[in-house]
Amino acid sequence: MAVLISGRGSNLQSLIDAAKAPDYPAQIALVVSNKENAAGLDVARRAGIPARVIPHGNFESREAFDRAIDAALRDARIDLVAEAGFMRIHSDWFAKTWEGKALNIHPSLLPLFPGIRVHQQALDAGVTESGCTVHFIVAELDSGPTIAQAAVPVLPGDTAETLAARILVEEHKLYPAALKLVAEGKVKLENGRAVFA
Numbered sequence: 425m426a427v428l429i430s431g432r433g434s435n436l437q438s439l440i441d442a443a444k445a446p447d448y449p450a451q452i453a454l455v456v457s458n459k460e461n462a463a464g465l466d467v468a469r470r471a472g473i474p475a476r477v478i479p480h481g482n483f484e485s486r487e488a489f490d491r492a493i494d495a496a497l498r499d500a501r502i503d504l505v506a507e508a509g510f511m512r513i514h515s516d517w518f519a520k521t522w523e524g525k526a527l528n529i530h531p532s533l534l535p536l537f538p539g540i541r542v543h544q545q546a547l548d549a550g551v552t553e554s555g556c557t558v559h560f561i562v563a564e565l566d567s568g569p570t571i572a573q574a575a576v577p578v579l580p581g582d583t584a585e586t587l588a589a590r591i592l593v594e595e596h597k598l599y600p601a602a603l604k605l606v607a608e609g610k611v612k613l614e615n616g617r618a619v620f621a
């Protein structure tokens with residue numbers, strides 16, 4: 425599989441750690457970042473995983489950028505794509521091409537609070553719990569059939585930072601577990617829904 429990142433790479437690290445288990449059904453063969461200064465590139469290098477930078481600014485359209493990512497994925501013979509803090513919206517073409525084979529993690533209980541400033545959105549809405557969602561990628565941002573979710577409480581006095589940190593702990597457990605299900609064929613995208621075997 426490949427992991428697509430734009431930043432820190434803590435979810436990438438959790439996937440690298442999970443894939444070390446002898447029975448883990450996927451291996452990370454490539455990391456792609458759209459940002460050349462993403463800290464996650466060092467995470468990949470430390471783990472000896474090939475990493476490529478494909479700056480979105482070099483392309484005239486969303487689809488042209490996505491076609492360059494697709495070419496890198498095909499070069500590395502990738503079967504499954506995990507987006508982990510990859511902050512670009514995909515073209516319809518990419519979503520269709522990788523339908524059922526591309527996953528994303530988002531730090532809210534979708535369909536609540538897609539987009540950015542997610543934790544502040546949750547605090548402003550006054551919800552008593554938030555969490556994270558792993559979903560199949562579709563053309564719309566932060567939506568698509570849910571594979572797995574984990575919830576955490578929103579506590580009095582929480583700031584966006586404290587809530588983010590509580591959710592991140594769950595992200596690091598949820599993403600490897602959800603990817604395992606997909607890699608083992610135990611969950612599939614069928615007719616726009618995540619179907620469990």
Ligand code: GAR
Pocket residue numbers: 429430431432433434435436464508509510511529530531539542566592595
């Ligand atoms: C994570 O919290 C991830 O859920 C979020 O970005 C962070 C990346 O952290 N993704 C999104 O908001 C996607 N819409 P990381 O680089 O340390 O994994």
